[in-house]
Amino acid sequence: MNQSPTPTRDPAVGERGPAVALTALRRDYTVHAKADGARRRTARVIRAVDDLTLHIERGEAVGFVGANGAGKSTTIKMMTGILQPTSGDVRVLGRSPVAERRQLAREIGVVFGQRSQLWWDLPLRDSFAILGAMHRLTERERRARLDRLVAGLDLSGFLDRPVRQLSLGQRMRGEVAAALLHSPQLVILDEPTIGLDMVSKEGLRRFLTEDRAERGTTLFLTTHDMSDVERLAERIVIVDGGAVAYDGALADLRESLGAPRELILDLASPREEPLRVPPGAQCAGIEAGGIRHRIRFSGADLTVPVLLASLSEQAEIADLSLAEPAIEDLVRRISAQER
């Protein structure tokens, strides 16, 4: 295309330079669709990624979030060399992804949460043997790394079971191990915890954090789950309409948005009048004839225990749940603020 990389002589290849540098990145898809009543199909151009610029330093952990169709997956495909940008520039670990796809594949590890890269009918252990050969790891390197992964992700119980017989949680741990086997400098996780229960999620997050601390890897994560971002990333980038809508620390984001968390209380006995709440919180509604009380509060000003302590003095609480702001809500607020 218009940029003609000279990969081998680029000074950014190797240890220096940013991990990811996306400059004015754009990707169009041409969709052929037949309009109602029309005879011929007409081509329509859809812009999935629109002028996206993003720099990630080595060692950073970035949560890349946005609603469905915001351009997250397309961005990942351009970063991994699966797709060529329509215009703009991508550099990942100093390389041009499409031109140097196979070299880059040795330095990055990718988990596609919705797609398996394990061998379905083979024992999990064999997938690691094949991937080790693909990445040309020596027997010693592979064993040492696999031992670490087996211990950290607790794989020992099902290493010899065929992948098709694993539960989703077991399989995802296997997928993560497969992506990390060759000790990549950059780890890209696309919805790594989708469909997992709390225990599996927690185990996965703990290991990803540990491994990153040990090896100083760069982490790039897309997710729908805000708690993934909270646990794994220090920086959050929100994409909307194919461009960056917010880029900064997660805590700042909460504050700048007024942090709309919601505590939902079910009381033991009905109470029609609102509960008295400390400053920073407000009553957002009373439902079910006074049984259910919704309290909206700011995470920056109040913690849940403080709030609970004050509320439980006034009424007996039978049940409670905590609603985190959904990514979609955050994105909507961000876009609203920009306008």
Place this chain on the structure above:
Amino acid sequence: MADRASRLDRPVGPLRMAAALYGSRIRSQASFRASFAADLAGQALLVIVEFIELWVILSQVGVFGGMTLTQVAVVYGLASLAFGLADLAFGEVEQVSSLVRSGRLETLLIRPVPLLLQLSSLDLSLRRIGRIAVGLAMYVGALLAAGFSPGAADLVLAILAPLAGAAIFSALFVAAGALQFWLIDGREFANAFTYGGNYVATTPGAVFGAPMRAFFTFVIPATLVAYTPALVLLDLPGPALLPQWTGWLGLPAAILLWTATALLWRAGVRRYTGAGG
């Protein structure tokens, strides 16, 4: 101890990597023994039944495309052997469109191994050995029955022909896979060239009219897989457009076809990544 240490630290070359990829497939199929044996027998039976069809025709007319039953069996066995070898190595490449649709192609693209090698080893179906075994037995048996008394050159051709034929069919399989980067529903269309090519290759070329014979020689070199080498091996005269010496053209045709196919494959992958064809 020093031996063991050096084995552990031995760098993995491309050959060892390929061996590990193919080895994994063989292991996985060996784990379903009963179904493997059934598949193997089924494949072998298929070749035999197909041949019976030719045999029925021959029992009526005596000579088919200028060849007796034994001579037709040489062509049939040779073509089946070549097709079986190619199908074993590259038969799965024709499922490109389903890999594109399911998104599995993306997981293959993020690995540091050439795509074609991954596809080739993805689902190496050993049951195809059934076709290879029957083809080989028919080829050798029919040659002996036809009174094959080889000189040195004939012997070289007898060994070279199945390999050149396998290379021709392999290129057709890869080309059929590459076309699916453009024609996402093109599997049936592409099969016309691979399985159609096999049908032509197993039949004495003289039975086809000149236009079809020309197409399946100069565009898709199916007649060069088995028919024309058999003319040389059995010392038979060829029909128009296919004199006996064309029996030696299998290897050059395979090289030409692979060159074109490799370019087509590259262009196909580029089209997929949107890097321009």
